[in-house]
Amino acid sequence: MTDCADSLLGPLGGPSDEQGCRSWAPWGPWSPCSLSCGTGSMSRQRLCPLGDALGQCRGDDTQRQQCFSTSCPVDGQWLPWVTWSNCSKDCGGVEVRQRGCIPPQNGGRDCTQLTGESNLATEIKPCPQDGCANVTCPSGLVRLSCTPCPVSCAHISSGSVCDPTAPCFSGCWCPEGRVMNHAQQCVLPEECVCEVAGVRYWPGQHVKKDCEICTCERGRPQHCQPNPECTVHCGWSTWSAWGECLGPCGVQSVQWSFRSPNNPSNHGNGRKCRGIYRKARRCQTEPCEECEFHGQSHAVGDRWKAGQCQLCHCLPNLTVQCAPYCQHAATGCPQGQSLVPGEGDKCCYCEGDNGTVSVATTPATVSVSVQPSTPTDGSIP
DSSP states (O other): OOOOOOOGGGGGGGOOOSSSSSOOOOOOOOOOOSSSSSEEEEEEEEESSOTTSHHHHHHHHEEEEESSSOOOBBEEEEEOOOOOOSSSSSOOEHHHHHHHOOOOOOOOOOOGGEEEESSOOOEEEEEETOOOOOOOOTTEEESSSSSOOOOOOHHHHOOOOOOOTTTOOOEEEOOTTTHHHHOOEOGGGGGGOOTTTEEOTTTTOEEEEEEEEEETTTEEEEEEEEEOOOOOOOOOOOOOOHHHHHHHTTSSSOOOOOOOOOTTBBBOOOOOSOOOSSSEEEEOOOOOOOETTTTEEEETTTTOSSSEEEEEEEOOSSSSSEEEEETHHHHHHOTTTEEOBBTTOOOOOEEESSSSSEEETTTTTTEEOOOOOSSSSSSSO
């Protein structure tokens, strides 16, 4: 029996001379996208109704396609620390080092919001005290056996929590109740300036941040309220990496790259993003994998007859599995007859009480009724 023709290749609704070919059931619904952001995939399936194992439905039972809703947020990233500054004084001074932050994208977190060992942009430590016996501290500083906490305005503005297990460093520090500001001066915590996007704001000043108006207080923007006059123009995210090349094996297909208008999203009277949100390019799917059987190639999922009563199947692991085949197992025997399993090279057959026999000599033939020429004991002539 030749393979059933693919219905997609024939005339729409036209007659077919194929007998016993099964048609696919309708496609099921698409699954949810595999990713909530970025490029994912979704799939749907269809079923082939039960029937003659050789009258198989042609084509794949599963379809996959790419899906995309929005670009994933990208958090800010700390730049490496710059080298420590020179000591502010040969004996009793401090060293300072700073680092910058690569801005976040697509609504990601700022560096100061990241979790980790430290989210400080500035660090301060005492200078080495070698050869500095009985040295007095610079004006405004006092000698302490342990580093105070918080030690600086940067510590306060970042919201860092004091670590009680941190090692002690003796040296000259700001007196209790005061912290060191960006100019290496000791000030009260409420006198710390706020630094937002590289701009410093004095205590009490209004700070515009993310479409909010805040007040600079204790080194941090606080008491924030929505800014009714805020205008943010839309910006596109970067293009995503090219997605998978989906489709049947060994064919030309299409893969997609996406971007989304959330870097940043427009707000208020801001301009909307204009342009395309996806682009495509041609691609080649993976070569088809096939089973080799007696010098012939068979695609994964194919079924074929081998001998008179054997049905073989190409499995996904590229091995061939053959098993006894009985056409009557799918259609059943005529009323009043019972199925007799096949043995060896002899195929299964249906036998009635009166000796009537329905035989199927190969998996490709249709069963016929044969009446013995002379009365016998019911054996096949």
